[in-house]
Amino acid sequence: MRYIEEIGRYGLMLLEIFRKPTKWSVMRKLILKEIDELIFNSLGIIIFISFFIGGVVTIQTALNLTSPFLPKSLIGFATRQSVILEFAPTFISIIMVGKVGSYITSSIGSMRVTEQIDALEVMGVNSVNYLIFPKLIAMLFYPFAIAIAMYTGIFGGWMAAMFGNYAPTADFIAGIQEDFVGFHVTYAFIKSLVFAVIIATLPAYHGYYLKGGALEVGKAATVSFIWTSVVIIIVNYVLTQLLLG
Template structure:
């Protein structure tokens, strides 16, 4: 199957995904379960990575400011911009593509190879809507919260790095963070996160739903889904940057 056929099959899948859920209570319970699996269980790794990435950005910026004529508050400014524009929305989404994407593909793929999806179809249930739509809603609802958390912890990590290393003062760092706040950049980060969340939910679902074979095929599909999700996130990141920031 070539790439054009995969794209066509992907959009056909989306048409079935976004049909009206059959039972409201079952759908609500499925969404809550997916928020726990795809969102709450990712809090730890997002908090850890965001905090230390913010510290690394601040330290590297401080190390590259060698001229005494460059004010130290630019460290806080550069750290804030870097985290809001790229590291919080894009880097964290790539991490989630690996963690969450592999889980989605393996869970749906296991249902496919054990014929559980076929059983849902026999009972007259729209299996794509039943399995994929709650994942889409959960990621679109919860990942913006993860973005806010990643931004806050990234900036806090930069502050902590300066406090521990003594390479720049806390006053300069806070002044740089508060300097020239642009709300549109936060809006831009949210737009990226929502689109990345949609890709993280749907691309691995596609690979898992249409997997053929046994457990080995599910493992290969999980790897392929992570790779393609990351590729699409990078491409979408470039397109959104061109459209919204240039």
């Protein structure tokens, strides 16, 4: 029963985001600030993780291809498929739940416990719109970050193949061009866009409706990480079934 109530409240909060919008001159600055905070400030960790995950995928694929009859280009092919279909959109999203989601929960949660959200409401500001809408818009740029993750992941795989002598560059490049299905990239972008909406709103919900003090802010960030990750994993399964199944 509690979960149904929570889902209902989350739905109402999503509707409230678009009611009584904040003045555009104020909102524009907030959106730019959030793009910087949520997207640009995450690029470093996204590039770092993608590069090494791409490398690891390449090494593990290479080590499992023991048959001499299998072409080396398969290493590039497997790296591309793994990175584009799962590692970039899903794995990076889980990392982003930890980084961006926790930031959103704790920043909004801190505003709740210090009565800053009450202050916004008393002034007549739609606090849900003011706090969450800019984050939601900023996260719509998330697929660009995922595109960078895809590129860096495959690049990391190529570097691992080259420096570890797992596959010659020509074979690896041939592998990443082999049987390329454009829709797989579209699928990855659709997923990342849906994940972006989840990452922007679910942690915000946990922060916005927080009750208690500073200790609860920490707890809410943890609970938010768990639930947002769970929802992303489930939505990932559903979208994969719907789009590729």
